[in-house]
Amino acid sequence: MSELVKFSVESGVGVITVENPPVNALSPGVPEGIAESIGQAADGASVRAVVLIGAGRTFVAGADIKQLEEQAHGRGPGAPNLHQLLKSIEDCPKPVVVAIHGTALGGGLELAMAGHYRVASPDAQAGQPEVNLGIIPGAEGSQRLPRLVGVAAAIEMFVSGKAIGASEAVRLGLFDKIIEGDLRAGAVAFARHVAESGGPHRRTRDKTEKLGSPESNAAILDAGRERARKIRRNMIAPLRVIDAVEAAVALPFEEGCRREREIVEKCLAGEEARALIHAFFAERAVSKVRGISKETRTHSIRMAGVIGAGTMGTGIAMVLANAGITVLLKETDQAALDRGLASVRKNYESAVHKARLTAHEMEERIALIQPQLTYSGFGGADIIIEAVFENMSLKKQVFGEIDKIAKGDCVLATNTSTLDIDEIAGATSRPHMVVGIHFFSPAHVMRLVEVVRGARTDKEVIATAMALAKRLRKVGVLVGNCRGFVGNRMMLPYMREAQFLVEEGSTPSQVDQALYDFGIAMGIFAVDDMGGLDLGWRVLQDTKRLLKPGDRTPLVLEKLYDAHRWGQKTGAGWYRYEDGRTPIRDPEVEALIETTAEQAGIARRSISKEEIIERCLYVMINEGSRILGEGFAQRAADIDTIYITGYGFPAYRGGPMWYADTVGLSKIYERILEFHREHGEYWTPAPLLERLVRDRQTFAAFDAANEQAVTGSPESQ
Ligand code: 3H9
Numbered sequence: 001m002s003e004l005v006k007f008s009v010e011s012g013v014g015v016i017t018v019e020n021p022p023v024n025a026l027s028p029g030v031p032e033g034i035a036e037s038i039g040q041a042a043d044g045a046s047v048r049a050v051v052l053i054g055a056g057r058t059f060v061a062g063a064d065i066k067q068l069e070e071q072a073h074g075r076g077p078g079a080p081n082l083h084q085l086l087k088s089i090e091d092c093p094k095p096v097v098v099a100i101h102g103t104a105l106g107g108g109l110e111l112a113m114a115g116h117y118r119v120a121s122p123d124a125q126a127g128q129p130e131v132n133l134g135i136i137p138g139a140e141g142s143q144r145l146p147r148l149v150g151v152a153a154a155i156e157m158f159v160s161g162k163a164i165g166a167s168e169a170v171r172l173g174l175f176d177k178i179i180e181g182d183l184r185a186g187a188v189a190f191a192r193h194v195a196e197s198g199g200p201h202r203r204t205r206d207k208t209e210k211l212g213s214p215e216s217n218a219a220i221l222d223a224g225r226e227r228a229r230k231i232r233r234n235m236i237a238p239l240r241v242i243d244a245v246e247a248a249v250a251l252p253f254e255e256g257c258r259r260e261r262e263i264v265e266k267c268l269a270g271e272e273a274r275a276l277i278h279a280f281f282a283e284r285a286v287s288k289v290r291g292i293s294k295e296t297r298t299h300s301i302r303m304a305g306v307i308g309a310g311t312m313g314t315g316i317a318m319v320l321a322n323a324g325i326t327v328l329l330k331e332t333d334q335a336a337l338d339r340g341l342a343s344v345r346k347n348y349e350s351a352v353h354k355a356r357l358t359a360h361e362m363e364e365r366i367a368l369i370q371p372q373l374t375y376s377g378f379g380g381a382d383i384i385i386e387a388v389f390e391n392m393s394l395k396k397q398v399f400g401e402i403d404k405i406a407k408g409d410c411v412l413a414t415n416t417s418t419l420d421i422d423e424i425a426g427a428t429s430r431p432h433m434v435v436g437i438h439f440f441s442p443a444h445v446m447r448l449v450e451v452v453r454g455a456r457t458d459k460e461v462i463a464t465a466m467a468l469a470k471r472l473r474k475v476g477v478l479v480g481n482c483r484g485f486v487g488n489r490m491m492l493p494y495m496r497e498a499q500f501l502v503e504e505g506s507t508p509s510q511v512d513q514a515l516y517d518f519g520i521a522m523g524i525f526a527v528d529d530m531g532g533l534d535l536g537w538r539v540l541q542d543t544k545r546l547l548k549p550g551d552r553t554p555l556v557l558e559k560l561y562d563a564h565r566w567g568q569k570t571g572a573g574w575y576r577y578e579d580g581r582t583p584i585r586d587p588e589v590e591a592l593i594e595t596t597a598e599q600a601g602i603a604r605r606s607i608s609k610e611e612i613i614e615r616c617l618y619v620m621i622n623e624g625s626r627i628l629g630e631g632f633a634q635r636a637a638d639i640d641t642i643y644i645t646g647y648g649f650p651a652y653r654g655g656p657m658w659y660a661d662t663v664g665l666s667k668i669y670e671r672i673l674e675f676h677r678e679h680g681e682y683w684t685p686a687p688l689l690e691r692l693v694r695d696r697q698t699f700a701a702f703d704a705a706n707e708q709a710v711t712g713s714p715e716s717q
Contacts, residue, residue, distance in 0.1 A: 005033025006055075007040055012048045012195075013188045014041035014094075023061035024054040026079065026107045034111075035085045042092050049191035050096045052089075052115060053184055058102025059124070060111055065280060068133065072274045082107065082139040083257060086114035090203045095194045099187035100124045100175070103163060110139035113148060116201045117194060119177045119187050120166045126174060127163030131237045133280060134273030134652060138264035142244035143205070143256040148174050150210040151217050151245060155224035158241040159232060173210070205253045214250045221246055234519050235652050237267050271662060275654030278700070279644055282637035282655065286477045287466060290634055296463040299409055301325060301471075305381040307398055309340025309371070312415055313387035315443025318344055319472050321368040322444070328370050328377050337371050344369060347444060378405050383468070385437060387415040395419060396427035403428035411461050413437040417488055418539075421454040421481045432458040435465045438485060439474075440646045441531075448646030449474040450485050475645045480632030487642045489627060490656070492543070493682060494620040495536065498524045499554035500679070501612055503597045505604040508574040509585045514612040521648025524616065525574035526583045529567035533574075537561040552680065555596050560589070615675065618668050621660045622686050628657075628702075629688030635706070636699035661698040669693045 004020040004027070016037040018024045034052070041050045054060055063079040071078025089096050089111075098104075098115035104126045112118050112126070120126075128145065130137050137145075137158070146154040149172040157164065169175040179186035221242055228238035240263050247259040267273050302325065306317045309331040317327045317340075331337035348366060351357040357365075370377070378384060384406055386398050395414060402412060412434045414424050425431035436452025449472070451465045462478065469476025479485045484492055498511050512523020528536055536557055547553065560566075560573060567573035568581060575583035597604055624639045633639050640655020653659045660668055669689055676683035692702060 002029040002033030002036065004029045005037055007037040009044065009047055010188055011192065012046060013191045014044060014047040014050045015184070015188065016041070016050065016052045017055050018053070018060055019055040021056050023058055023103075024056065024108070025061055025064040026082075026111070027064040027067070028080075030060075031080055031082055031085050035088060038085075038088050038092055038096075041094060042088075047094060049094050049195035050092060051099055051184070051187045051191050052096060052111070053099040053187060054102065059098075059100045059104045060108030061103050062106030062108050062129075063138070065133065065277060068135070068268065068273075069277045069281070072268050072277055078268060079107070079138060081261070082110070086111070086140055089114040090116075090205060092116075092201075095191060095201060097187055097191040097194065099179075099183050100126065100166075101183050103127070105163065106130055106137065106141070107139045110137055110141040110144065113141065113144040113174075113204050116203070117177075117190070118169075118175045119179050119183070119190050120169065120175045121183045122166055122178050122180060124166045124169075124175075125163040126166075126169050127161065128158050129161040129163070131159065131232065131235070131241060132161045132276060132651075134235070134237050134270065134276040135267040136237055136241040136244055136260065136264050138261065140257050140260065142241060142260045143248045143253055145174075146245055146248045147204055147207040147211055148172070151212060151249060152220045152224075155220065155227075155242060155245055158245070159224060159228045159238045211249055214246070217246075217249050221249075234650065236270065236272050240267060272652045275652050275658055275662070278637070278654045278658050279640065279651045282635075282641045282658075283475055283645070285635065286475060286638050286641050287470065289462060289466060289478050292459050292463055297460050298464040298467045299382060299411055299460065301382045301411075301464070301468055303328070303377075303381050305330065305375075305378045305384040305402075306387060307384065307402070308387040308389075309337050310387065310389075311343070311441060312439060312443055314340045314344050314347075315441065315445075316385055316387055316415065316439055317369050318347060318365070318444040319439070319474070321365040323472050324368070326368050326370070328372060328381060330372055330375065330378070332373065334373065337373065341369075341371055347442075375401070375405050378402065379407055381406065381410055383411040383413060383464075385413045385415060387439075390416060390419065392419055392423065395424050399424055399427040399434070403430065409433075411435060411464055413465065415439055416452075418484050420483075421452050422456070425454050425456065431456040433461055435461050436481070436485070437465055437468070440487075446646060447473075447475050448487070448642060449476045450479045450487060450642065450646075451476050452479055452481055452485055454481050475641060477638050477642050478634060479638075479642075480630075482627070482630070482632045486624075486627055486633050486639055487646050489632075490620045490623045490639070490643075491647070492539070493623050494616055495524055495528065496554055496682070497615045497619045499556060500552070501607060501615060502593050503555060503600070503602050503604075504607060506607045506612060507585070507590050507593070509583075510607075510609075511612050511616070512583075514609040515616060517609070518613050518617075519650030519653055521650075529573035529575055529577075529583060530581075531567070532569055533557060533560055533566045548681075550680075552682070555600055556589075556593050559592060559596060565589075614671055617656065617659070618672055618675070619682070621656050621668060622672055622683070622689060624657055624660075625686035625689040625692075625699075628699075629686055629691075635703045637703055657699040661700055665689065665698060666693045666696075 006017045008015050041047045067079045070076030096115040097117045098112040101121040101124050104112050109126050128137050166178050224242045232238035244260045247256040304320050304325050305328045306313050307330050317329045320327045348362040352362050384402050421436045425434035435457050438450035440446035440448050449469045466476045508525035512525050515523045565572045571577050576586040627633050636657035639657050643649035643655050644651045672685050
């Protein structure tokens with residue numbers, strides 16, 4: 001018997017327990033172990049029914065994605081074909097009850113659907129998230145789920161990739177029963193009851209009543225494809241899964257399964273799956289900080305102080321309260337504090353309106369946030385997060401103040417997005433306790449948090465900040481203390497290049513359209529308008545002092561600033577706004593760009609979409625290489641995670657550094673050299689990029705080699 005699957009008989013019920021921590025994935029040994037147990041149960045004279053359950057925190061969370069990764073890179077056979085196993089479960093002469101707790105995802109749910117009954121804990125979830133990995137269900141899920149829940153509901157689960165809760169699963173017919181209390185005991189009792197009642201087995205593959213016909217489903221399939229194009233822009237797998245559902249409707253079960261297998265194999269051979277599997281593991285790798293072991297002590301955080309009740313401060317206070325942490329929220333004047341609290345309530349009310357929160361939960365969370373005008377109580381805080389205006393002297397003043405009142409082991413965090421952590425830490429008597437925790441706006445929505453390590457930040461403080469990010473359900477990425485850290489440091493040249501492109505002949509909407517079509521969530525000029533051009537203008541003034549003679553600076557931004565076109569907040573920026581948020585092309589801005597270029601003697605020309613993408617992305621990739629080479633990011637994959645989770649970079653392209661690998665570093669390098677000749681110093685190739693090109697390497701190989709050097713074991717790539 002496989003070590004990963006246990007079989008025992010309890011009161012006439014054979015219990016098969018999958019024990020493959022942490023998430024009971026279907027790794028080698030698991031399907032074999034289940035198959036063997038099913039055989040034992042079928043043959044065992046004393047066994048009247050079977051329960052299949054997961055040990056530990058969850059039921060089976062799917063295929064082993066490592067195996068899928070191997071297959072996607074042509075290095076292995078991939079996930080096993082589960083057809084025989086699922087058939088043996090469905091054909092088992094004794095009723096098979098699958099007991100679900102935690103998450104039954106992907107192959108886990110597919111396994112469960114082959115059982116005759118499904119019972120679940122109240123907090124169990126079920127989903128088919130394969131599209132998030134650029135594939136479709138590969139263990140007959142595309143054929144069984146529509147038979148259980150109907151075509152429309154199945155398509156929604158496949159395309160969104162979102163899991164549903166137990167009660168919804170019961171409502172849809174996916175689960176048969178919710179079991180309160182001990183799931184194992186409840187499932188065994190249920191299985192005995194089913195065996196005693198002696199009814200015929202319900203095989204999912206034989207169910208047809210919810211399937212309908214190709215004709216009756218035509219409109220549903222069309223609507224599904226439309227939704228897939230909308231919510232999964234530019235992606236292949238979400239459309240292909242609907243082809244598989246179409247096969248479920250039109251073909252006998254076995255043929256539908258073969259069709260599904262063909263599609264999944266094709267998806268796995270594609271760029272989309274490789275990129276998304278990379279993104280999956282990259283997001284998990286960020287939590288591993290080199291030189292800081294899992295055992296590093298972390299400070300426990302029960303109470304937090306937040307300074308500043310502006311947009312960032314209130315967002316951070318909400319995120320902390322959401323995790324059950326008491327928050328002292330400090331402002332300097334009552335009106336600002338009232339505004340901050342009003343925005344907290346408004347944001348929570350909107351969550352209640354969308355049924356993401358109950359009114360009771362909202363009041364509980366608001367009650368955790370204690371507004372105040374003084375530092376009263378801050379001495380008891382386990383962490384203090386400063387979120388005041390982005391100004392060094394103000395931040396230093398605040399850190400000087402909190403240094404006097406915070407307890408000795410209190411973590412002192414700044415939410416700065418660009419300023420020098422060490423200079424801020426220097427305003428305290430305990431720089432080892434100071435760390436950057438850079439949230440992204442709106443903080444209660446955006447998943448990314450950059451944890452910024454100062455020169456003297458203590459390891460335990462870093463570990464605490466990383467653990468806090470996880471507790472807040474954020475993706476915390478450790479970055480070094482350089483100007484703009486990782487995300488904004490790469491954003492700066494990207495923004496600058498986009499402005500040069502409009503001076504040379506594009507329009508803001510052409511640039512934005514090219515970026516949007518590439519897959520970026522929002523064009524750079526629309527982003528600038530949303531954030532406010534006054535911010536960009538301030539950064540521009542600040543960077544001017546770093547300019548060398550002859551350096552080119554963007555010319556139009558200052559004119560827009562002077563014209564009080566500060567973006568959405570003033571109803572006009574690079575675009576104009578009638579409803580406050582939808583960008584509309586503005587001929588006035590285009591005329592201003594043309595005259596500005598003419599006055600500066602810049603010849604305008606028609607610029608291709610391809611050049612727009614190359615200049616915007618390659619400049620960013622070059623900066624990313626510099627950051628990596630200088631050690632301000634641990635891995636290229638960390639940069640990818642930052643851009644996917646914080647900057648709207650399409651996950652199906654794997655992030656900017658992964659994308660660079662797919663284009664080919666030597667091709668990118670050649671273009672960078674050409675741009676260097678044409679446009680000057682800003683395009684100086686990063687030394688790391690030069691080195692990788694010389695060594696015919698990729699960023700993925702660079703990460704793997706570093707990982708091996710540190711841990712002695714090869715990384716996931
Ligand atoms: C599929 O099933 C295809 C089928 O249709 C075909 C079948 C033939 N495999 O996320 P966490 C690791 S596609 C391998 O931090 P959480 C993860 O890397 C699959 N490893 O925990 C991490 O490792 P480490 C469909 C996996 O509690 C550790 O487990 N299923 C897998 O925050 C903890 O992960 C999915 O897409 C896996 N399947 O969240 C589910 N899953 O510690 C993917 C996790 O070394 N998984 N690991 O970094 C998840 O969504 C979350 O992990 C889960 C737990 C919600 C389960």
